[in-house]
Amino acid sequence: MSKYTLQHEPEPQSNGVPAGGKLAKREAALIKFKDKIADVHKASHDDYVLHKWLKARAYDVDKAADMYRTSMAYRQKMGVDRLTAEYQPPEVLKKYLTGGFCGHDKEGSPVRVELYGHLDMKGLMYSAKKVDLEKTKLLQCENTLKDWQEESKKRGKRVDGLTVIFDMEGVSSKMLWRPGLQMYLHLVKVLEDNYPEMMKRMFVVNAPRIFPLLYKLARPLISEDMKNKIHVLGGHFKDTLLQYIDAEELPVYLGGVKTDPDGNPRCATMICPGGEVPREYFLQDKDNEDQLEVATVPRGDKLCLPYEVTKPGSVLRWEFKTEDFDIGFGVQLLREGVKETVRATERVNSHIVPEDGSVTCHKTGTYEVVFDNAFSWARGKRVQYMVEVIGPVDEGMHSEIKHMLTENTDLAWESNANSKDESTTL
Numbered sequence: 304m305s306k307y308t309l310q311h312e313p314e315p316q317s318n319g320v321p322a323g324g325k326l327a328k329r330e331a332a333l334i335k336f337k338d339k340i341a342d343v344h345k346a347s348h349d350d351y352v353l354h355k356w357l358k359a360r361a362y363d364v365d366k367a368a369d370m371y372r373t374s375m376a377y378r379q380k381m382g383v384d385r386l387t388a389e390y391q392p393p394e395v396l397k398k399y400l401t402g403g404f405c406g407h408d409k410e411g412s413p414v415r416v417e418l419y420g421h422l423d424m425k426g427l428m429y430s431a432k433k434v435d436l437e438k439t440k441l442l443q444c445e446n447t448l449k450d451w452q453e454e455s456k457k458r459g460k461r462v463d464g465l466t467v468i469f470d471m472e473g474v475s476s477k478m479l480w481r482p483g484l485q486m487y488l489h490l491v492k493v494l495e496d497n498y499p500e501m502m503k504r505m506f507v508v509n510a511p512r513i514f515p516l517l518y519k520l521a522r523p524l525i526s527e528d529m530k531n532k533i534h535v536l537g538g539h540f541k542d543t544l545l546q547y548i549d550a551e552e553l554p555v556y557l558g559g560v561k562t563d564p565d566g567n568p569r570c571a572t573m574i575c576p577g578g579e580v581p582r583e584y585f586l587q588d589k590d591n592e593d594q595l596e597v598a599t600v601p602r603g604d605k606l607c608l609p610y611e612v613t614k615p616g617s618v619l620r621w622e623f624k625t626e627d628f629d630i631g632f633g634v635q636l637l638r639e640g641v642k643e644t645v646r647a648t649e650r651v652n653s654h655i656v657p658e659d660g661s662v663t664c665h666k667t668g669t670y671e672v673v674f675d676n677a678f679s680w681a682r683g684k685r686v687q688y689m690v691e692v693i694g695p696v697d698e699g700m701h702s703e704i705k706h707m708l709t710e711n712t713d714l715a716w717e718s719n720a721n722s723k724d725e726s727t728t729l
Contacts (some may be wrong), residue, residue, distance in 0.1 A: 329354070332362045336457030343375045350494040351461070358528070359499035368653070374497045381434075383441055383497075387449065392439040395584040397421060400439060401577030404450075405561060405570055406552030411454040411462040413447055414502055414548055416557070416574045422625050424483030425659075426580025433486075440490050444498045464503030466547065468557065472509040478517060480659045481689065488524055495529075504547070505533045507707075508557070509538040515696040515704055516618060522700070535707045536684040582656075595623075595687040600630065600676040602683050608672045608690060609637075612664045616695030619670050620661035623688035625653045630684045631675030632658065638668040648675050653686075664692075 333350060336357055352443070360366040378384065392400070399588070401418040408414055427436065432656045447465055454462040478484065494501070514535070525533075536543055541558030553559025555568030563572050600606045610619060633648030651658050664670060670692075 305362065312560060324638045329357070329362060332357055332364050335364045336367055336371075340371050340432050343372055345375065351463075355500040359495075359526075370496065370499075374711060376569075377497060381438060381441060383445065386442045387445050390438055390442055393431050393435050394443065395427065395580060396435060397575075398440050399427060399430075399575070399577050399580045399584075400436075400644050401575050403570075403574040404446075405554055405573050406548070407454065408466045408548045408552070410464070411458050411460075411479075412464040412466050412470065413450045413454075414466045414552060415443075415447075416468045416470060416554070418470050418472075418577055419478075420471050420475075420511075423580045424478075424487060424599065425480055425579060425657075426584070427699070428483060428486055430580050430584035430586060432586075435491060437493055440494060440512060441497070444494055444501065447498075447501065459613065465501050466503055467505040468544065468699035469505055469507045470509055470557075471507060471511055471514065474513060474517075476513060476618075476620075476661045476663075477659070478513070479520075479618070479661050479693075481620070484517075488521060492524055495524075502529070502532060506540065506544060507533060507535045508537070508544075510537050515701060516693065519696050519700055519706060520693070530707070533707050535704065537708075589639065595689050598674075598686050598688070599656050600674050600684045600686060603677055603699070605677055606674040606686070608674075610670045610690060610692050612692055614671055614695050615665050615667060617664045618693040618695075619660050619664055619690070620693065621661070621671075621688065621690045622657060622659035623653055623673060623674075623686055624657040625687075628654055628679070628682065628684055630686065631673070631677045631678065633673045633675065634662060635671050635673065636664075636666060636668050637671060642671075645670065648673055650678070 333353060336353060337344065343495050356371050357364070357367045360370055371592040382389075399421045402416055402417050406414050451462050534543070544558050545555060548559070550559040551561060554561050555576065561570060562568055563570050569576065598606055612619065623632070629650050629652050631648045631650050632646075632653070633644070636643040636645050636647040645662055646660075662670075672688075672690050674684070674688075676685050
């Protein structure tokens, strides 16, 4: 048992009288939980830690026990207990997996900066195996646990939690690439399933105009408890961050005074800046496009695929690749018998690197995705593709996001000049 005691939430009161039952029920749940996991109980998990697993499943003992057992089996499979001593991430992940730890908040919790807008998820997925992406993220969490122990000894009290600064500077519609978004959310779920209640708070800074759509896509994986830990700051974030993090623990570009030894205000030696992954890192046998439709575009011909957009503000997004040769690609809108160009048709080297993109549809109508092989009279082209229409963010979702805003503005990201939505609009 750790010498640091569990800090329970205060008892709810009714008419000034403690309800008295909530704490007792949680303690009873803890006893049952410990009994159910006795054969797999990790020695370092004291009552404080075990309460996290229960809280993650709303104190449903059976669900918490299933979660715990699944996690212990996963840890064994991945060799998590040996990661800090034995595992070295591949070079490409060391150089291009964005983010890092820069210090501690005022309570001693580590501060991690995530540079989501500089993350080349496609390049990383073409250059590293899924297991290495998972192990690298698990290693970050294991290092966080070690940091808690060190800070607890230094401060003489239990240090817990993680403060995340989620920087969305540079985010554009490219982040809608489905495999990359799915992989990122998968990694988030891996961490939540194996390190419950680790994140104390998240500050979203430089939130772009596309933020509501990204939030809508990620929302199914965000619990109510997690949602309450997210604070959207937009571009005016420095004063808020300094309420929780001392200037000495915060990089200059985020409002602090911390720099690299060479004076770099972005602390690049601590916070990996990421960037586009060079193609020389790509693995030849990587193939991340599964469950794609397949079609052959005959020589000298076109393939036109219609998609109905019934709500203004919807997003049409696509990804595709061809075998051996390039192809023309474009998007047009059909309204009342008239065709309007949304994206001019041009030849793309989708046989070298899979193509992806999106357009925001401000008009309703039939949007045609065009694969154009009219320039080739020698051969047909085999295309693997995925096209989908994502409905606009509804008022309910906008209202939920507004509750996370900490600035006196309706849409903090609308005025953020640092992040632009690069999707084509019509």
